[in-house]
Amino acid sequence: MSDQTVGHTADGVTGRGSSSGAGTDAGRDASGGEPDLAALVGRLDALQRSIASYAYAQNLMNYDAQTVAPAAGAALCGEAMGVMAARGHDLLAGDDTRALLDALDARLDELDDLHRDELRVLRRDHDEQRRVPAQMAADWQRLLAEAYPVWRAAKAADDYASWEPYVDRIVAALRAQAACLDPARPAYDVWLDQFARGCSIQLCDRFFAQVRTTVVPLLDAIVHAGQPDAPAFVHARVPLDAQRALSDAIARLIGLDPARLTFGRTEHPFTLALSRDDVRIAHHWHVDDVLAGVYTTVHEGGHSLYEQHVDPRYDFTCLAGGASADVHESQSRLMENMVGRSRPFMDALLPLLRDAAPDPYARVSADELYRAVNRVEPSLVRTEADELTYSLHIMVRYEVEKRLMAGELSAHDAPAAWNEFTQRYLGIQVPDDAHGILQDAHWAMGYVGYFPSYALGNAYAAQFMAAMRAQRAAKGIDVDAAVSAGDLSPITSWLAEHLWRRGKSADPQQLIADACGAPFDPSFYTRYLVEKFSGIYGL
């Protein structure tokens, strides 16, 4: 059967008046009197389903563009995405929605917990969407559409000068938007808070100061102690089919539900959850770097576990998905580093590696593997950094971003600042901007204020692990022994209960306080790093 035209004809045949309510009219009282509560709640449910559907469509177009679509299709796909984005915006920010939220707020006491949580989160999203004027938002979209290809070309050509004006324009636009979102706060504060709810310059300054005073001297000691070359086995050739199967095995090992997961191929790996029931890891397997593929799987697997375990009652509501970027990164880095690069995990991983690549892994011991995956080496590129130096890369970006957004640093002077912070924190020289300030796509995508989420995620993860260990130990459960035996459930069941299931119903600092019984404390992280790497390097 070849149903090319069935697909087209279906628009005409099946498109007719599906009963799903895309608007917010459902539940209006036809008599003109005050609508009853059930009708209002019905409208709230329908509105969220519609908003989620437009996000679903945009997310799918994004995923598809990065994994499957021919590049030539991008322009027309962009048209469709623009229509979806505009409609999603209209639904979220519209006057009908405002009226509905007001009507429900007036009857808050009569709502159940679920709808009360939804109303709170939806109100915040609604308010934020309305605060930025439509013209400013449209200009911003155009600027981003223009900027991204310029950045890509600038990185490829190591030509910062062509990119420099866009840095100034992006920073200016984000400052203007921040002034709309919250005129009382510094612009950078506003954007930190967008990506990591509750985050601020003050919190980051304190956090990074602690990282700096601990990690910089530790790295210095490691570098000066010297170490042998990396073992040859890390660059063994492993066929991609075998690596693909290894990723499936690792997904099972860490507890992902394979029926609700799929792998795709892309250049830069990422995870995207279209829904709790459809989580996608866009992966990049390299024939001569099987361990990179393993840790991409474990890292993205952490994101995926989170999404698969959100409370099903939140499906297609504003509470679906992870709390915010910092908490999401905490789960990926917890799984990648604190579990996936722990000594016990080597006992579980090695048999899978030996299945996938008997040559050379039949001859590699768990201890050798442990050292290889925890090798510390200051490097230029964030995405290739080891666990210890990773947060130092983030610190470089934080210091530069903070100054740019405060107006203390111009785009023109930013590369020099970047290079100086890299020298100061990582002890290495930046040879060119392509390996320096041009390396990341974030600013070109408009994400200024996102980077700290990665480092905060590391720190939350250490605190979560400590709380989990304490609570498991109190029940007599030996977490390390379980991991060695390939059973991660003592960890994952704790995360599911205390974090994952809660979706967006609580903000990061609340989640930490509830899960750990104490506010965020970065010393769990710095202590963890010192203990782990002092041990490995015998310091």
Add this chain to the structure above:
Amino acid sequence: MSDQTVGHTADGVTGRGSSSGAGTDAGRDASGGEPDLAALVGRLDALQRSIASYAYAQNLMNYDAQTVAPAAGAALCGEAMGVMAARGHDLLAGDDTRALLDALDARLDELDDLHRDELRVLRRDHDEQRRVPAQMAADWQRLLAEAYPVWRAAKAADDYASWEPYVDRIVAALRAQAACLDPARPAYDVWLDQFARGCSIQLCDRFFAQVRTTVVPLLDAIVHAGQPDAPAFVHARVPLDAQRALSDAIARLIGLDPARLTFGRTEHPFTLALSRDDVRIAHHWHVDDVLAGVYTTVHEGGHSLYEQHVDPRYDFTCLAGGASADVHESQSRLMENMVGRSRPFMDALLPLLRDAAPDPYARVSADELYRAVNRVEPSLVRTEADELTYSLHIMVRYEVEKRLMAGELSAHDAPAAWNEFTQRYLGIQVPDDAHGILQDAHWAMGYVGYFPSYALGNAYAAQFMAAMRAQRAAKGIDVDAAVSAGDLSPITSWLAEHLWRRGKSADPQQLIADACGAPFDPSFYTRYLVEKFSGIYGL
């Protein structure tokens, strides 16, 4: 970089007020006076872009579901599709659109050809969407959602009794919808016309009578003459990677633009064009049937060529895509059979087959290949039928559908009718309903009246080929010699000029008349079949 949450946050950051007009308000004259023509045309353009965007979203969700998505995600994907379908319907059928179409109709003389064509097609779509009441359309969607899994289970279990009530319900629903769409015509006429514009029972009766009187005796003669077994090489094992590369080579050979094409994997192959710049062949490669993969590529390649060559001015308008199902099938079957199974094509195909599978194809001659790919054998399953018997399978379906829709045949008696027509046309006994009336998904998807498009497509194709050959010969171009040498451009450039570029701007019978200089005449097809297969079988 792991940007799981970037994707999520992007809804909040980038979703704000894109300037693409999703509604139909753009261009309204703020002064309250009569809107100027440019503003009306601007609204028409924006409306079509929006409608196309919702179709794009639904098509992508469909393609994704059949190639990539985990099955568990289907329910929530269905929610999103329902929202897209409802919004697309509202835009197409709404009162705003009616008012816009009326305002433009009143000024038809002032419009350019492009917008006049758009207005005509959009008006027809609009009228049809409005004629079916919303409740009837919603009930229909629910019936289909319920029916499809029942059919699947019934086919798997060879249990027609469980499926029988749905046949009655689907037929009743389609009769009721047809009465809304056009009460003056028989219901089956209305649905034939939905899939093949201008088609009717009268046209089909005449067409199939001619097929019957020609093909049934020809098949009888071939079967009675007897033939040796199929050669062993057709079942040689060819690795899937090599077959995948072969499909790329064939796509280039037939003239597809690889930059605007992508292959995916699925169970039942199909082509879907998200846009002219993003055409997708969902393929199924079988390790022990390389020729099936070759002809899937050539067949779907015909659909894809059509979509890639529609006039770019029609992008994201109601004129984009192929004219209707019958014309689309004419292009796939033209490419598959009249080009792809022609003797000259063997000379072009064999080198590619030898590259992909030197064992056994280095030892196969072009004449042996020609006989192998044109082997005639009456069989039970339509999708596996050869070129000669294919239209006989369609005739079986046509006769059963026509009687069901006329109320002359009940669902209960349909299997007996199916089996009787199969015996009469194909000369074989149907052993069970799974290989009989339960084999096709079409009715379960609501497509009653679609099947004749396949057979009509065959017949159009023969007439197109004859016209193309005559026009090329008049210019001294030897089409067969070009194909032998791997140059299909004398064929494809003619099709592009006379058919493909015109998109939906003309209906099938008009396209045939314009391209061939004469109305549709099925004798081109029957003559072609008699000549080709009499030659192969020495009759």
